[in-house]
Amino acid sequence: MSDKSSSSNASGFNRRAFMAAAAGTAVAAPLTARAAGPAATPSAAQDPQLPVDLTLRVNGQNRQLNLDARTTVLDALRERLGFTGSKKGCDHGQCGACTVLIDGRRVLSCLTLALVAQGHEITTIEGLADGDKLHPMQQAFIDQDAFQCGYCTPGQIVSAVACVKEGHANSDDDIREYMSGNICRCAAYPNIVAAIKQAAPEILKG
């Protein structure tokens, strides 16, 4: 799934030309007290229509991108980097299908701007397995038949890994409460609870 080329050119933008036009002026400028004067009043150089350069670290690898500032982590992953495991269910924080780990914490990639995720470690469903060996939570979902259509499953699994590590998989009720942010339209819930119970001891053992 390495697609360096698509990451820089899929927008139809020539990066070199953009860099020249922008004359090195970053559109996404850091604001410091010292630089606040010019930075505070967006100038013509900071045209919001122009894409910005950024680096995302996904599953241990740095990926350079040139994106519209509006791009979410979810869209960057799916549309630009080829990581289509994370799903777009609602795009509004209501379903959990887009759950990824950022610095080990489960978050919703549909409500996280790619620009905000710079400098942080993003882990997607594609980053859980150890080579050909499935992550214990992935294996448990298969063993327990914890899905039907599978659309919610990547989000469920990533969320479940974090749920266990947070210490919130101590009982069925505990699991249901702390997994409530992942909706399953097929209602595979009993099997999802069973899968999390199966995987939890192995994950906690390390």
Added chain:
Amino acid sequence: MQPFVFQSANDPSAAMQALAASGGNNVTEAPVQALAGGTTLIDLMKLDVMRPSTVIDINPLSGAWSQINLEGENLRLGAMARMADVAAHPEIQKAYPVVADSLKLAASAQLRNMATLGGNVLQRTRCTYFRDISYGNCNKRNPGSGCAAMEGVNRMHAVLGTSDQCIATYAGDFAQSLIALDGTVEIIGKSGTRSIAFAQLHRQPGNSPQIETTLAPGELISGFMIPGRWPRSVYLKARDRQSYEFALASAAVALDMQNGVVRDARLALGGVATVPWRAREAEGLLKEQKFDDALAERVADAAFAGATPRHHNAFKIALGKRVVARALYQAATMEV
């Protein structure tokens, strides 16, 4: 989503200068918006309900503004503390169960990992007409245009603090514990730091539902303070599903009791009002009284005495009263 210029603020003064540049007097509609967890802002930007031309990422302030401090008599919470971290704090669970539970029972684990306390209290209403720009008539979004909810589907709407301009419910939970416990908000602006009662932060809709808070452009919330300890406190939330849902009615209750007699009592209501709602007259009925079920019911009746229901939301009055009575009972009988 409208295009915007993205900037990250590495210190508070830079953020404030950038925010003040937007001018005007209505912070919620300002063209320069601070971005914390983004769970309200990015959502509403995708819906074109909020259309800032500049977004200032204040997450770099997290280091300085995320502290949770229980030293001394008071609780201080930094505005960038994440909901999940405050909810999971063992000392807060013990000394302020109402605070921990109002956060734990909100949203989902993922959202609580992202969302900050500052952003949480400033979250916007979930009124479906407000969130859907294909409805032209929403006074909050479009001042003077009318209110689609008034004669529309208003099952989720408020029965307290409404006006003939807007009946949108204040959707958050944490704010109820802040207002119940006489919390204060620390606000930093160009001319320094000010601290106001949390009860002064939100404005009832009145004739200008588009102005939701008393914050001025360029001001940021840096933290919250809660005086005293409230181990005998409860947050009870009734909703359409058991988890990951906004309140239909909720109650934040804190009691100070001695030998069955109530010394001090605090009551705030969620899911039923246009702003975080302190039921001062109702809670006053509890003071120096021996607690029993009949008293709890009188308090519940008093809490909803001024309620004005619309077509679909009258059930919130009956439900809200039961939530209040049960929350009081739970608080009065809990082991502390």
